[in-house]
Amino acid sequence: MRRVSRRALAVLPDLTPLRTLRDFRLLWFQGLVTSFGSSMTMVALPLQIKELTGSPFAVGAMGGVELVPLIVFGLYGGALADAVDRRRVILFSEAGLGVLAVALLANSLLPRPALWPLYVVAAGVSALSGLQQPALGSLIARIVPHDRLTAASALNFMRGQLAAVVGPSLAGVVVTYVGLPVAYTVTVVGFLLTVPMCLRLAPAPPLRETSRPSLRSVVEGARYAWSKPVLLGTYAMDVAAMFFAYPVTLFPFLADELGAKWALGLMYGAIPFGSMLVTGTSGWAARSRRHGRMVAIGAGSWGLAMAAAGLMSNVWLVLVCLAVAGGGDMVSGLARHTIWDQTVPDELRGRLAGIEVLSYSCGPQLGQVRAGTTAGITGTRPAIWGGGFACVLS
Template sequence: MTSASSPAARLAALLPDLSPLRTSADFRLLWIQGLVTYFGSFMAMIALPLQIKELTGSPLAVGVMGAVELVPLVVFGLYGGALADAADRRKVILATEAGLGLLALVLLVNAALPAPMLWPLYLVAAGVSALAGLQRPALDSLMARIVPHEQQIAAAALNSLRWQFGAITGPAVAGLVVAYAGHATAYAVTMATFAVSVLLCLRLAPAPPARDGHKPSLRGIAEGARYAWSRPVLLGTYAVDLAAMFFAYPNTIFPFLADELDADWSLGLMYAAGSVGSLVLGLTSGWTSRVRRHGLFVVAGAAVWGLAIAAAGWFGDVWLVLVCLAVAGAGDMLSGLGRSTIWNQTIPEELRGRLAGIEVLSYSVGPQLGQVRAGAMAGWTGTRSAIWSGGVACVASVALLTAALPKLLTYDSETDEDALRRREAMESSPSAA
């Protein structure tokens, strides 16, 4: 018999908790679907800016793509949250996956032209952002329904592993495919992954709205915002994430950091290091299923992120910088696990979609604004000082927010009133489980 304290038992306790994959058929389908589409999506995310660069030779033209994507993401993210509470979430996911596949087809046709055009690339970028904004609230809010209450953090860890797989393999393969087979081949692979995704999503069980007669509206969006504002724990998760990303998201100035460190070869590793750190944490996340104080994850993860980014800006050795970025990625994932678990454990089913729309804003607008901050500070004070000062500001802001919203730090899934209410609702209503 294996002792509970034996090395094998301790190793097994660190491995990811696979319970959601065993207990929920819909979660298995969505996990596999996401594994396929993340790979294809990340491939297109690399091929698209590369094609704009080849057509224009302009860094500004590539940067404009981010501006083109931001407004549709904000607008359709909020509307998508209201839609997720009013429509069958399965139908929303199906329709948006099919739409994303059609946009990949547009990219494929354009790339196959003797002289590919530039404007369809921006149009598709905006369309992808809009469809992602519509889909993400439905997808995120569905997790709260199909995964048992006590398995939410395990589900979040498995979903993060899936995302990290796409973030690491998609860009790596995309670079090779574009270099040796062309943009059209990359877009064809992306289109094929969405075709597979649609087939998998067809097998999902219907997910009708929790409340009949509800229609997407500004009033409904405002209702969700008022609920979030009235819950200090939720407010803390949004505020901490926004602060961490605004002050300490230096990705846009990595090329300048590589130059300063006289290590141009390290640029790709800088972009990948965070995903590697997240992947390592995800592969050893079994212990997280035994934690009830998920607010600690949010705060500690954001603090680790800030400290590691500060260290990355301070050190002059490129290998130490890469280690710091990997540690930052692990901290970011830890904070993300806490946020998603609190969201899915506490938000009522009838508001879950609208709050998911707000969540889309909290983790998408922050990095966009953070890149602007990092670029402006780098131009004013220098690259490395912009990075380390942002990390310090992140830690300071997390400390201030924690002091202002102490209920986030004391959140306990076994005693929090909203968590207990949500657990009771899932146990008493089959449609909510």
């Protein structure tokens, strides 16, 4: 029995950061609530665009609208996180995201909801997320001891996956049977809870005097990243995997083709469910030392499973393939974040976190544009399986 218990503990996630670190605990629960609300919107927003336009290209264009603000504010947010109190950046961007959620709710309550506010809000969310994510990422590396960073990354991933499984699955039911306004209301309520959590974080000013956010400071961070082949490799593999094999924007059309509109929320939830299975057994990750190999194997598995999802005609097999893809992506993600957190000096963490935001966010945004454009030419399922095979080849 003792041997079995030890083996079980060896694979279960390490909860030490949650138990012992107050600020990490606050950020974890703040992220859980925010991720849950955002997951509801992730289903509602593209579905609303689909209902208003009926066009795969219009849905995919949302990724293009989000891309430029993400690049500009992600880089600026990284420089800002190194120059000012990181808590302040997190707090003000969280409040701004709440205001944008109110705008989505207000538009959905109109007799004839307008299309253009959806793109404006999508761009605004992208900009504020670009500002916030570098501060969040660089703060984690400061408040968590070096030897607990992999455990903290696993817990953060598990938090996001839990919300991403429950949120979209519930959102699929809500938008189908209750309506889009209810989904947006859940998002607004979430921000009413998370802003006070951000207020309780301890101040996190720069550890040493740094220059004001500027193009020069951004370039300094980019030069450091360029000088580290291991960082460049992780960025390149992540962007390639997401650009070629991120067809999430096509899920409403795939559900229609498979005659399974009821499965839309499950499709959105299957990928994070597969990721959650990996983080739920992530005790092994803290002992792994071959992080580069993990990144490559995980990215290749993501592409193969996504290609299989595009080829399947049975909705349950599609869901299984999407879950397998999510597991592969999580293996890659755990390794990437461990490499990032353990190799970047604190005075550059914000700027490098901004580059990381571009790495793991620009790929999906470009992937949405690729998927929507390709689907308009070849059809939904070829756009999915073709992208999966292209990911493996890349």
